[in-house]
Amino acid sequence: MKTLQIETASLSYPVFIGGGIRKHADELLSSLNLPMTKLFLITDEEVDKRYGEELYRLLQSKWPVKKVAVPSGEQAKSIDMFMKLQTEAIEFHLDRSSCILALGGGVVGDLAGFVASTFMRGIDYVQFPTTLLSHDSAVGGKVAINHPLGKNLIGAFHQPKAVIYDTECLRTLPEKEMRSGLAEVIKHAFIHDEAFLNDLLNINSIEEITNEQLNDMVYKGISIKEAIVSNDEREQGIRAYLNFGHTLGHAVEAEYGYGEITHGDAVALGMQFALFVSENVLNCPIDRKQTGSWLKKLGYPGQVKRDISTEALISRMMNDKKTRGGIIQFVLLDRIGSVRLHSFRSEEIERWLNMWRWRLEGDE
Ligand SMILES: NC(=O)c1ccc[n+]([C@@H]2O[C@H](COP(=O)([O-])OP(=O)(O)OC[C@H]3O[C@@H](n4cnc5c(N)ncnc54)[C@H](O)[C@@H]3O)[C@@H](O)[C@H]2O)c1
Incomplete structure (x- = not known):
């Protein structure tokens, strides 16, 4: 596994890169020393089939976790999906010390990151990128959803607390x-x-x-x-x-x-x-x-x-x-x-x- 440290004016966070590292996600998350009272795992249906359940089970042994899979594709970056996820977060009693996990490509990263940036004025989140494109989207802290009149028009700058990039997942990409x-x-x-x-x-x-x-x-x-x-x-x-x-x-x-x-x-x-x-x-x-x-x-x-x-x-x-x-x-x-x-x-x-x-x- 390789580790890169991202330094920004507002935050410094690690990016872990390696084949198979999702199997040690619990240890990697613990190493961040975040409060993590609860975890809210957001993924999409396609990624869920392959990696969602496995990650959910691994984390469940250590933390209270809720998992939601949104439909795959760009249409999930909508205000309706954003509201649905906020509702799920409230009903799961997520609090200011909880953490959102984004397991998927750029769509899930942008959507889950935007939910994290706004829920209770902003809580922690960690990216688990699963596409090659998300080497770009998972780092940098730009999070957003789309407006019917334009892409990424509603968003924020909100840096993740870490990026856990299992490159083995890229092997199942079309x-x-x-x-x-x-x-x-x-x-x-x-x-x-x-x-x-x-x-x-x-x-x-x-x-x-x-x-x-x-x-x-x-x-x-x-x-x-x-x-x-x-x-x-x-x-x-x-x-x-x-x-x-x-x-x-x-x-x-x-x-x-x-x-x-x-x-x-x-x-x-x-x-x-x-x-x-x-x-x-x-x-x-x-x-x-x-x-x-x-x-x-x-x-x-x-x-x-x-x-x-x-x-x-x-x-x-x-x-x-x-x-x-x-x-x-x-x-x-x-x-x-x-x-x-x-x-x-x-x-x-x-x-x-x-x-x-x-x-x-x-x-x-
Ligand atoms: N925030 C940023 O800085 C930034 C930068 C670039 C792009 N983006 C955003 O990223 C989005 C595009 O991201 P994307 O290309 O990753 O698309 P995506 O998240 O829609 O993923 C592409 C498809 O691959 C599937 N998939 C994901 N991982 C898989 C895996 N490991 N195996 C099999 N299938 C898998 C998904 O279900 C989806 O159908 C756009 O919304 C774009 O605006 C954001």
Whole structure:
């Protein structure tokens, strides 16, 4: 097992990473020295089938525990589910010294974390991530639910007390979820670590990823996120670097409709566009053809569906949380591992986006 310590201005907490460590979750939780009068284990139905009951039984021998499994998928990050979980917490007589455990992917982590941030004005919670994508979401303390008008619009900053990451759980992930999480790993490499990116470029297919590579991806991905978040817990400055590929990615996700494209596939498109703009605006020396064909080999889409208009994507970007005063902030690279924030008027981005899309169509 490897341990990383996350240091933020408000808190310091450990991230335990290793294959099979869920079987020692009781010891790891005890080592945190939290009051833990009661535990409220929140998971989703898919994860519950595989790991929920096992963890519940292990913890029950030491603490009073209640387990609730929400339906799998993005729709669980709703105000109705949030209220249902608050009701369960009240009826189970959770108190200010109790602890919420989030067992699942980013959806469960965001939802359970938001419940923890608001129940009795905030109680402890611990993340048990089970997807590759949650190497990104479990660390950093951003928790949220969705509003029908937009994703993650209702949320808080609330750091977990620990992250217990059993990488063995990743072995049961469907390939598309593995690919989705890998996109965030690739993003971390692009913005911070060229050597890590070169290692990743040797991966030829999702199926061939070894346990050792998975452990390495989770460890390095979290280390990079920690390096950024510890300097900017509340997203005043360099935390924005983590949005590499996300400005267009979020717009694509929303225009396709949630569930129609994974977050990672949308981010992979966003990164390809950001690299195109980086090359043209900042002369970023990157072999985009090679990167594009590598991403394609891994199964990522190479371009946005034709029936989605550039105007619709721009309009989504204008409503993004990070857009201010009509200026769209883009995360670009002047080389791999070196980030530049660049502000664009919507007409400028529209021009680049059209150019990128036309060139790709020309290449077909
Ligand atoms: N808070 C943050 O900083 C942050 C960062 C990135 C993403 N997010 C959020 O994360 C969410 C996406 O997370 P996700 O991709 O992990 O999705 P997810 O939590 O919906 O999990 C994806 C699917 O995999 C299933 N699953 C989870 N673990 C499994 C396992 N070990 N074996 C088999 N199936 C398993 C789930 O039931 C689900 O169907 C989005 O809501 C996004 O907004 C948050």
